[in-house]
Amino acid sequence: MPTSVDRSTVSARTVFFVSDGTGITAETFGHSVLTQFDLRFKQIRLPFIDTLDKAHDALRKINDAFAIDGQRPIVFSTLVKAELSDVVRLSKGMHMDLIQTFVEPLEQELGVKSTHTIGRSHTSTDSEEYKNRIEAINFSLAHDDGQSNKNLSGADVILVGVSRSGKTPTSLFLAMQYGIKAANYPLIPDDFEREKLPSGLVPYKSKIFGLSIAADRLAEIRNERLPGSKYAALENCRYEINEAEKLMRREGIRWMSSTTKSIEEIAATILQEIKSEQRPD
Amino acid sequence: MPTSVDRSTVSARTVFFVSDGTGITAETFGHSVLTQFDLRFKQIRLPFIDTLDKAHDALRKINDAFAIDGQRPIVFSTLVKAELSDVVRLSKGMHMDLIQTFVEPLEQELGVKSTHTIGRSHTSTDSEEYKNRIEAINFSLAHDDGQSNKNLSGADVILVGVSRSGKTPTSLFLAMQYGIKAANYPLIPDDFEREKLPSGLVPYKSKIFGLSIAADRLAEIRNERLPGSKYAALENCRYEINEAEKLMRREGIRWMSSTTKSIEEIAATILQEIKSEQRPD
Incomplete structure (x- = not known):
C-alpha cells in the first residue's frame, strides 16, 4: 500500500x-x-x-x-x-x-x-538573583490588579491598562524571568470619568508603563470570560481603550500595544525601556 | 600603582x-x-x-x-x-x-x-501552545491558595503543602513555562485536627502532589513575612510540617521537599511525575 x-x-x-x-x-x-x-x-x-x-x-x-x-x-x-x-x-x-x-x-x-x-x-536557590526573583513574584502577586497601594514605592514598574490587556501575565513573567517587581493597576470607567489616573499612582508616574490592545481582540478575550456581557461588547471595548489611550497620552505615559505580542515580547520590551532609563547610552 | x-x-x-x-x-x-x-x-x-x-x-x-x-x-x-x-x-x-x-x-x-x-x-501568540500557556496562567491564578474549588476537575495537578512551602511560585511557573494548569491548596491546622484532606480535594486525589520543606527553612521564610509571630515560630513550623507529612503519607500522596530546590527544579520534577503517569514507558 x-x-x-x-x-x-x-x-x-x-x-x-x-x-x-x-x-x-x-x-x-x-x-x-x-x-x-x-x-x-x-x-x-x-x-x-x-x-x-x-x-x-x-x-x-x-x-x-x-x-x-x-x-x-x-x-x-x-x-x-x-x-x-x-x-x-x-x-x-x-x-x-x-x-x-x-x-x-x-x-x-x-x-x-x-x-x-x-x-x-x-536556579541556584542560594544566589542573590534567585532570591530577588522569588521576592519579585511575591511582590507582583500582592500588587496584582490594583490589590494594594502599599509599598508601591518598591515597584520597578507599574503596568496600567484596561481589564484583560495583558497586565497580569506580563507582571508575573517580568518577576519570574527577570526579578522585576511589577505591580499592575487596571484603568476603569471611574478613572475615565474623572479623567485622572487612580490617585494612588500619581506619585509613581515615572514608573508607569501602559498596555493597550486592539478593540476587536479585547472583545474576543473578554467574551471568553463573560460571553455576551456589556463588558465584552465591542462597543464598550472600543470606548474603554479610547479613553485609556486618551488618559495615558494626557498624562505622558509610555505605552505599547499587546495585540499581537506574546507576554515574553511585551516583557522584553518593557525591560528595555526600564534599563535604558537607568543606563542611558 | x-x-x-x-x-x-x-x-x-x-x-x-x-x-x-x-x-x-x-x-x-x-x-x-x-x-x-x-x-x-x-x-x-x-x-x-x-x-x-x-x-x-x-x-x-x-x-x-x-x-x-x-x-x-x-x-x-x-x-x-x-x-x-x-x-x-x-x-x-x-x-x-x-x-x-x-x-x-x-x-x-x-x-x-x-x-x-x-x-x-x-512566543507565537497564534499557536495552540501559547494559548494553552495563557489559559493555564489564568487557571493557576484563579486557583491559587485554595481560592476556588470550581473547575478543579480541569486541573492537571493540584499542589498541597503548608503555607510558604513554595506552592504558588511553582504553580505559576508550571503554567507559564509548560502550560500546565496547576491549582494549589494550603494544608492548615484545621486539616491536621480533622486528620483529613480538605473535602474539596478528595475527588481529585490522583492529581495531588505535595510539597514539604525543612522546618528551619520554613521558619526563616515565614519570619521574613511575619517576624516574631507564632506562625513563623520554629516549633509551630515543625508541628505543621510533621502533621502535613503524616496526612500525605496516610492519604498516599506523593510529595517532595522544596528546601534546596528552585521553582524550576520543583516544576521539572512534578512534570516528570505527571508525564510518566500519562505515558508509562
Missing part, C-alpha cells in the same frame, strides 16, 4: 532534551532551532540525568527510539560533566552538545578552565 | 545577548555556559535586532565595548536571518552563533532547508 509506505517515511523525528538539571535550557534552545524547520517532532525530556546510571538509561532510550523510528533521533544535551556527556554521546542519535560546543572555545578565549559544575545561576 | 593595574587586567568581560526576538533563548543559554566559569561578566541584552540598521547598531555597541574594555566581548546571538547575523559577525567580539552552529548540521540530517523565520513557537 503506497500510502502507508509514504506515511512511514515522513514519520516525526524523535527529539531528546537531555540535561543534568531541569532541561529548560536544552528545551528552550532546542525549540528555537527546531522552529526553523517546517516539520513535526516528537519531543522527549530527560531532565536530572546526573549519575552514570541515569546517563546509561538515557542512552538506552535514545537507541530505543532509533530502533522504533528507523531514523536517528536528535539529541540536544546540556550535560556539564564530561563523563556523563561521554556516555550519551555513544548513542545512535545526532548529538548536539550545547555545553562542549561553546565551553571549549570560551576556555581558550578566557584563558581559564571551566568549573564543570552542575546547576545554573538561574 | 600595582593595585590598579591588577584590577584593570581582571576587569569583567562584556557579554552581549543579541537576538531578533526577546533574547530569552540567547540569555538562558548564555547564562548556562557562563556559569561554568568562575568569573564576573558585564551582561548587555540587545533584543529585537530585526533590521539591518539595528544590526549595524549592535555591531557598533560590541565594537565600542571592545574599545573600552580592551578585550574581546563575548557575543551570544540567535539571529535567524543570515543577512543580520552576517553584519553582527563582523564585530570585534567572539561570536557564538547559536542558530547557524546547529541549523546547518540539522539541515543535512533532516534533508530539508530551514525556513529562517523569525519568531519562536514559544
Whole structure:
C-alpha cells in the first residue's frame, strides 16, 4: 500500500532534551532551532540525568527510539560533566552538545578552565538573583490588579491598562524571568470619568508603563470570560481603550500595544525601556 | 600603582545577548555556559535586532565595548536571518552563533532547508501552545491558595503543602513555562485536627502532589513575612510540617521537599511525575 509506505517515511523525528538539571535550557534552545524547520517532532525530556546510571538509561532510550523510528533521533544535551556527556554521546542519535560546543572555545578565549559544575545561576536557590526573583513574584502577586497601594514605592514598574490587556501575565513573567517587581493597576470607567489616573499612582508616574490592545481582540478575550456581557461588547471595548489611550497620552505615559505580542515580547520590551532609563547610552 | 593595574587586567568581560526576538533563548543559554566559569561578566541584552540598521547598531555597541574594555566581548546571538547575523559577525567580539552552529548540521540530517523565520513557537501568540500557556496562567491564578474549588476537575495537578512551602511560585511557573494548569491548596491546622484532606480535594486525589520543606527553612521564610509571630515560630513550623507529612503519607500522596530546590527544579520534577503517569514507558 503506497500510502502507508509514504506515511512511514515522513514519520516525526524523535527529539531528546537531555540535561543534568531541569532541561529548560536544552528545551528552550532546542525549540528555537527546531522552529526553523517546517516539520513535526516528537519531543522527549530527560531532565536530572546526573549519575552514570541515569546517563546509561538515557542512552538506552535514545537507541530505543532509533530502533522504533528507523531514523536517528536528535539529541540536544546540556550535560556539564564530561563523563556523563561521554556516555550519551555513544548513542545512535545526532548529538548536539550545547555545553562542549561553546565551553571549549570560551576556555581558550578566557584563558581559564571551566568549573564543570552542575546547576545554573538561574536556579541556584542560594544566589542573590534567585532570591530577588522569588521576592519579585511575591511582590507582583500582592500588587496584582490594583490589590494594594502599599509599598508601591518598591515597584520597578507599574503596568496600567484596561481589564484583560495583558497586565497580569506580563507582571508575573517580568518577576519570574527577570526579578522585576511589577505591580499592575487596571484603568476603569471611574478613572475615565474623572479623567485622572487612580490617585494612588500619581506619585509613581515615572514608573508607569501602559498596555493597550486592539478593540476587536479585547472583545474576543473578554467574551471568553463573560460571553455576551456589556463588558465584552465591542462597543464598550472600543470606548474603554479610547479613553485609556486618551488618559495615558494626557498624562505622558509610555505605552505599547499587546495585540499581537506574546507576554515574553511585551516583557522584553518593557525591560528595555526600564534599563535604558537607568543606563542611558 | 600595582593595585590598579591588577584590577584593570581582571576587569569583567562584556557579554552581549543579541537576538531578533526577546533574547530569552540567547540569555538562558548564555547564562548556562557562563556559569561554568568562575568569573564576573558585564551582561548587555540587545533584543529585537530585526533590521539591518539595528544590526549595524549592535555591531557598533560590541565594537565600542571592545574599545573600552580592551578585550574581546563575548557575543551570544540567535539571529535567524543570515543577512543580520552576517553584519553582527563582523564585530570585534567572539561570536557564538547559536542558530547557524546547529541549523546547518540539522539541515543535512533532516534533508530539508530551514525556513529562517523569525519568531519562536514559544512566543507565537497564534499557536495552540501559547494559548494553552495563557489559559493555564489564568487557571493557576484563579486557583491559587485554595481560592476556588470550581473547575478543579480541569486541573492537571493540584499542589498541597503548608503555607510558604513554595506552592504558588511553582504553580505559576508550571503554567507559564509548560502550560500546565496547576491549582494549589494550603494544608492548615484545621486539616491536621480533622486528620483529613480538605473535602474539596478528595475527588481529585490522583492529581495531588505535595510539597514539604525543612522546618528551619520554613521558619526563616515565614519570619521574613511575619517576624516574631507564632506562625513563623520554629516549633509551630515543625508541628505543621510533621502533621502535613503524616496526612500525605496516610492519604498516599506523593510529595517532595522544596528546601534546596528552585521553582524550576520543583516544576521539572512534578512534570516528570505527571508525564510518566500519562505515558508509562
